[in-house]
Amino acid sequence: MTVRILVVDDHPVVRHGLRTLLGGNPNWEIVDEAADGIEAVAKAANLKPDVVVLDITMPNMSGLEACRLIRKKAPASEILIVTQHDSPHMMREAMQAGARGYVVKSNASRDLLAAVEAVSRHLPFTALNVQSAESV
């Protein structure tokens, strides 16, 4: 069955990159994109995607706030955070906000596909760099 994905990042070039990486799996479909948290919440509520790939640092509404709201408005959607923050503290906050997975942008090419695969099956996926992970 096709996994429907909503991609959220404020930088169009990053959205392009995420699309390219995710396009490698024929069973996944990018249903839409959003450029900030507010747009993400509205589109998630409307489209009910299986997975929301969500950046944290965005204008208007941060990914963490969007994460909390998406949990309420589209409870069946799983949220995968893809962020520049390689930080155990931020990862903990994201998981507390309701994310199912957490991937650091610099490792996206290594972790993104496995993470989407996991969260689409409602399994957790978290990966920091070794140095950061050691301090969890």
Next chain:
Amino acid sequence: MKLRILIADDHEVVRRGLCALLQAHEGWEICAEAKDGREAIEKAGQLKPDIVILDVGMPNLNGLAATRQLTQHDPHCKVIVLTITDSDQVIREALDAGARGFVLKSDAARDLVSAVEALQRNRMFFTPRVNDMVLAGFLDKGHNGSDSEPPRLPKLTAREREVIQLLAEGKSSKEVACVLNLSTKTAETHRSNIMRKLGFHSIRDLVVYAVKNNIIQVQVPTQLQTPGSAA
């Protein structure tokens, strides 16, 4: 013949986005990718691309230092600097380093193709927001009859700037020596010269200097960021 482009950014997801964006253009090809400035210089030396696109905030050797080295080695080298910040200082440094294009990452999907086209025709390109700032600065200079540049910083060599970045990233003199293929003693001499020139007494001072002068970029916790301030 195809226009050959080298892309350097430390985030693969950004490189993928840039590749998708540029490869869609007929007659252009990505001849190489690099994940930091040092790798970009090495690959540019081997492959002689027509255009080099460099992110500013990269580890080991940032995009501004890499631009300086590329244009010093080959004054005809066409570099587009890609950055998340449009601060006066970064723009001035990019121009000073010899960049012919300046594109904000947030505008890359809109402006990068235009920038490459401009450089292909031997013109310069600045993201419109930067263009306005450059023009405003020029007009301001004309009205006031004075230069609004900040006080001149002590003259550092390209090698010293490289050493500053590596030290500020937390590397020891021995590690700096290893990265730059120097003896540990030479790396220590560079370190002493830098500290003397800048009047610093601790690595902490050096890290603050490196952050303030965009030699390294640090992650700011989300709560402290202004909207749109980072990727």
